[in-house]
Amino acid sequence: MELDPLLLSRLQFAFVVSFHALFPVFTIGLASFIAFLEFRAWQTGDALYTRISKFWIKIFAVVFGMGVVSGIVMSFQFGTNWSVFSYATANFLGPVLSYEVITAFFLEAAFLGVLLFGRDRVPQGMHVFAAMMVALGTFISSFWILVANSWMQTPAGVEMVDGIFHVTSWGQAIFNDSFWPRFFHMGLASLLTAGFVVAGVSAYYLLRNKHVEMNRKALGTTMWILLFAAPAQLVVGDIHGLNTFEHQPTKVAAMEGTWETQRGAPFLLFAIPDSANETNHFEIGLPNMASLVLTHELDGEVPGLKEVPAEERPPVGITFWSFRIMLAIGFVMIGFALWSAWLRYRGNLFESERFLKGLTWMIPTPFVAVLAGWFVTETGRAPWLVYEIMDHATGLTPSLTGGMALFSLLGYIAVYAVVFTAGVYYIVRIVRKGPEPDHPVQEPQHAKRPLSAADTPFNDYPAADARS
Amino acid sequence: MVDITLVWVVIIAVGLVGYVLMDGFDLGVGILFPFAPGEQSRDIMMNSVAPVWDGNETWLILGGAGLLAAFPLVYSVFLPALYIGVFLMLAGLIFRGVAFEFRFKASSAKSRRGWNASFAIGSMVAAFAQGAVVGAYIQGFQMDGLNYAGTALDWLTPFTVLTGLGLMAGYALLGATWLILKTEGETQAFAYRVTPWLLGAVLVVFGLVSAITPFIDAKVMERWMGTFEILWILPALALLAAWQILRSVRRRHEGLPFVSTIALFIFTFLGLIVSKWPYVVPPDYTFWDAASSPDAQLFILIGALFIIPIILGYTAWTYWVFRGKVTADAGYH
Numbered sequence: 001m002e003l004d005p006l007l008l009s010r011l012q013f014a015f016v017v018s019f020h021a022l023f024p025v026f027t028i029g030l031a032s033f034i035a036f037l038e039f040r041a042w043q044t045g046d047a048l049y050t051r052i053s054k055f056w057i058k059i060f061a062v063v064f065g066m067g068v069v070s071g072i073v074m075s076f077q078f079g080t081n082w083s084v085f086s087y088a089t090a091n092f093l094g095p096v097l098s099y100e101v102i103t104a105f106f107l108e109a110a111f112l113g114v115l116l117f118g119r120d121r122v123p124q125g126m127h128v129f130a131a132m133m134v135a136l137g138t139f140i141s142s143f144w145i146l147v148a149n150s151w152m153q154t155p156a157g158v159e160m161v162d163g164i165f166h167v168t169s170w171g172q173a174i175f176n177d178s179f180w181p182r183f184f185h186m187g188l189a190s191l192l193t194a195g196f197v198v199a200g201v202s203a204y205y206l207l208r209n210k211h212v213e214m215n216r217k218a219l220g221t222t223m224w225i226l227l228f229a230a231p232a233q234l235v236v237g238d239i240h241g242l243n244t245f246e247h248q249p250t251k252v253a254a255m256e257g258t259w260e261t262q263r264g265a266p267f268l269l270f271a272i273p274d275s276a277n278e279t280n281h282f283e284i285g286l287p288n289m290a291s292l293v294l295t296h297e298l299d300g301e302v303p304g305l306k307e308v309p310a311e312e313r314p315p316v317g318i319t320f321w322s323f324r325i326m327l328a329i330g331f332v333m334i335g336f337a338l339w340s341a342w343l344r345y346r347g348n349l350f351e352s353e354r355f356l357k358g359l360t361w362m363i364p365t366p367f368v369a370v371l372a373g374w375f376v377t378e379t380g381r382a383p384w385l386v387y388e389i390m391d392h393a394t395g396l397t398p399s400l401t402g403g404m405a406l407f408s409l410l411g412y413i414a415v416y417a418v419v420f421t422a423g424v425y426y427i428v429r430i431v432r433k434g435p436e437p438d439h440p441v442q443e444p445q446h447a448k449r450p451l452s453a454a455d456t457p458f459n460d461y462p463a464a465d466a467r468s
Numbered sequence: 469m470v471d472i473t474l475v476w477v478v479i480i481a482v483g484l485v486g487y488v489l490m491d492g493f494d495l496g497v498g499i500l501f502p503f504a505p506g507e508q509s510r511d512i513m514m515n516s517v518a519p520v521w522d523g524n525e526t527w528l529i530l531g532g533a534g535l536l537a538a539f540p541l542v543y544s545v546f547l548p549a550l551y552i553g554v555f556l557m558l559a560g561l562i563f564r565g566v567a568f569e570f571r572f573k574a575s576s577a578k579s580r581r582g583w584n585a586s587f588a589i590g591s592m593v594a595a596f597a598q599g600a601v602v603g604a605y606i607q608g609f610q611m612d613g614l615n616y617a618g619t620a621l622d623w624l625t626p627f628t629v630l631t632g633l634g635l636m637a638g639y640a641l642l643g644a645t646w647l648i649l650k651t652e653g654e655t656q657a658f659a660y661r662v663t664p665w666l667l668g669a670v671l672v673v674f675g676l677v678s679a680i681t682p683f684i685d686a687k688v689m690e691r692w693m694g695t696f697e698i699l700w701i702l703p704a705l706a707l708l709a710a711w712q713i714l715r716s717v718r719r720r721h722e723g724l725p726f727v728s729t730i731a732l733f734i735f736t737f738l739g740l741i742v743s744k745w746p747y748v749v750p751p752d753y754t755f756w757d758a759a760s761s762p763d764a765q766l767f768i769l770i771g772a773l774f775i776i777p778i779i780l781g782y783t784a785w786t787y788w789v790f791r792g793k794v795t796a797d798a799g800y801h
Contacts, residue, residue, distance in 0.1 A: 065569065069562055069565050069566065070562075071529065072528065072529055072558060072561065072562065073558055073562075075529045075532035075533050075536075076532050076547060076554055076558060078536065078543075079532075079536065079543045079544055079546070079547030079548065080547040080548060080551050080554055080555075083543075083544035083545070083547065083548045083615065083616070084544070084615065086536060086540060086543060086544045087540050087541065087543075087544035087614065090536050090537065090540030090543070090544075090760050090764070091540075091760050091761045091763075091764040092764070093536070094533070094536040094537030094538070094540060094760055094764060094768065095537045095764050095767045095768040095771075097533045097536060097537070098530070098533040098534055098536070098537045098768050098771065098772075099768070099771050100533070101529050101530050101533045101534075102530070102771045102772070102774070102775045105530065105775055105778075105779060106775055106778060109778055109779060109782040110778065110782075166761055167761070167763060167764065170767065397548040397551075397615075397616075398548075398612070398615045398616075398617070399548050399549070399615065399616045399617060399618060399619070399620075400548065400551065401619075401620060403620070404551050404552065404620045407552065407555070408551065408552075408555045411555055411559060412555075412559075415559045415562055415563070418563070418566075419562060419566050422566060422570055423566075426570070426573070454573075456573070
């Protein structure tokens with residue numbers, strides 16, 4: 001069988017970027033949560049906030065470190081597999097991606113060290129400020145990354161001369177048409193991710209009656225945040241969807257599984273899209289609902305996939321189902337947020353075993369939702385790399401062979417399997433060990449780098465097992 | 469009118485030297501790791517580079533993004549041409565980085581041995597791949613217009629294997645002289661012992677590469693045999709630095725071997741630059757051909773001029789905080 005370097009390169013990019021995305025999406029939200037805790041501790045003098053923060057800073061450190069390691073690959077992948085694309089877009093994407101690295105650098109150099117190791121060495125106000133700057137920095141980093149991605153979805157502010165993009169307006173290129181909805185959608189997704197992880201871990205402790213006071217406070221605070229963030233995401237997601245509907249109607253057609261342009265289009269709850277025969281099997285739909293959501297009219301017109309030639313359509317099945325997975329998880333999240341409000345009203349937020357158990361099961365779901373969302377937006381714009389200007393095949397490295405691409409794909413899978421296993425195993429250890437003992441973080445004998453802030457041993461000390 | 473491209477040449481060149489010197493000695497320590505006189509010595513070796521190694525990897529990310537922004541042709545030719553090598557380098561660096569962290573947290577001898585091996589092998593592979601990149605640059609690239617047109621393993625030739633092994637020896641030399649500076653007792657004795665051998669290996673490769681390069685690239689021959697006789701001062705200074713390493717090791721100086729090794733690297737690097745100048749994607753494309761548009765270079769220059777002093781200050785501060793000898797009891801445990 002002939003190995004297709006294009007398909008393999010796309011798989012590799014999807015794999016590497018999905019893997020990488022898991023870490024920043026969590027750290028961005030967690031950084032804000034930590035900043036909030038530090039601020040509250042400073043404001044109220046309540047030591048419980050500090051204890052919660054100390055515990056989560058350890059986890060933050062490990063996840064941040066893994067994000068940096070997996071990020072190294074990202075900055076080389078554009079060149080190795082997508083050299084034509086890189087060269088053509090370098091005038092814009094080069095500076096944008098460099099600014100992202102510069103932000104991360106600045107953050108690490110100036111504030112991360114103070115946040116991780118400076119608690120007992122700088123005034124509390126300065127420590128709080130450092131925590132806020134770290135949180136702000138993670139958002140600035142995501143700002144640049146989403147600028148790059150949005151520009152590829154809705155290119156603006158450039159002209160193409162001899163196959164190379166030249167920037168005519170940096171303002172238009174940076175704040176392109178789809179930037180703001182994407183930025184807010186992703187920002188809320190980060191908060192939801194961190195929120196559900198914190199809630200789930202707190203529930204885990206409460207179910208075992210460990211560190212009860214601290215985790216009640218953590219859970220109580222987090223559920224307030226989620227009560228606002230989860231429904232807000234529905235609104236922002238809708239705005240983002242309408243933005244996509246305006247600029248990339250083909251993507252929306254794939255998300256909705258709509259083949260024919262039609263008025264009063266149903267929202268499909270279930271279908272098996274069949275690209276070869278340009279139809280769906282086993283459709284179950286809510287009549288007129290897709291039209292209502294997209295046009296805010298019951299019989300509004302929704303363009304179908306057949307508006308564009310078959311070779312310009314994205315893979316429908318992946319886009320369609322990823323969208324539904326994301327949406328379903330979003331609604332479950334809202335359900336948990338409302339459930340928490342009800343329990344709080346009844347006064348047994350911390351006692352309902354069913355609720356707490358449910359929350360521990362929710363821990364992986366925000367990650368699934370985020371990846372599903374990215375799958376929607378990334379497969380949904382296929383075959384375009386730069387929307388309606390450059391397609392995947394054109395952007396691919398010409399000298400790349402299927403064998404080379406397969407080699408590196410398998411290689412990255414192997415490398416990441418080891419890194420990911422070690423990292424997750426270690427985070428689980430930190431959670432198992434819990435926030436005790438509460439000794440001050442020692443002056444690290446080596447780097448003031450993220451992972452040093454976590455002092456849990458990688459393997460079991462014999463005594464640790466006896467406890468659990 | 470300032471030539472922004474020239475400014476970027478200087479930034480990238482200085483950044484590259486900085487990366488090679490700073491990541492060089494800690495990769496070198498990784499290469500020497502399996503040959504260390506004992507497990508306690510390994511602890512000390514790792515502790516000697518622990519405070520500083522991770523900043524270097526961020527340099528590498530900045531280098532990748534910076535090349536895309538300032539010299540996109542370099543980015544879009546070197547990476548495809550060195551596809552397999554780049555993968556090996558990244559895999560090596562990742563393994564090494566993870567090993568670094570988790571070795572300190574490992575409490576069983578078995579998992580520690582695993583992380584030891586990851587650290588050493590990762591360091592060796594990354595060093596070799598970087599050396600091969602230098603060789604591939606000297607060889608030049610087979611191009612079709614602005615695209616690389618060669619095959620997957622063009623970069624792997626006897627010549628690039630030579631440069632790969634040469635850089636491994638060079639990094640190990642940096643690592644050994646770093647250990648002379650930072651350690652004492654049996655670890656330092658070990659470093660003193662291996663330094664002359666590593667220097668010998670470096671000089672052999674240095675000689676071979678210098679002898680072969682003019683025959684690979686006629687322009688290099690012309691440059692050195694032409695009118696610029698003043699250039700010969702660079703190899704002369706490099707050899708002087710090499711002699712100084714040997715002399716200072718014999719006299720058991722502690723700082724001078726490392727400083728002299730840095731000098732050896734810098735003169736060799738300058739020799740390489742003047743050999744190939746102004747070509748950055750040999751044989752045909754110069755720095756100016758490879759540059760991005762002036763407004764893009766200017767836009768990112770603003771950010772670079774902001775961040776570079778901060779990075780330098782932060783790096784200097786880290787070295788200052790962790791100055792002095794690393795001793796056995798200053799370990800992590």
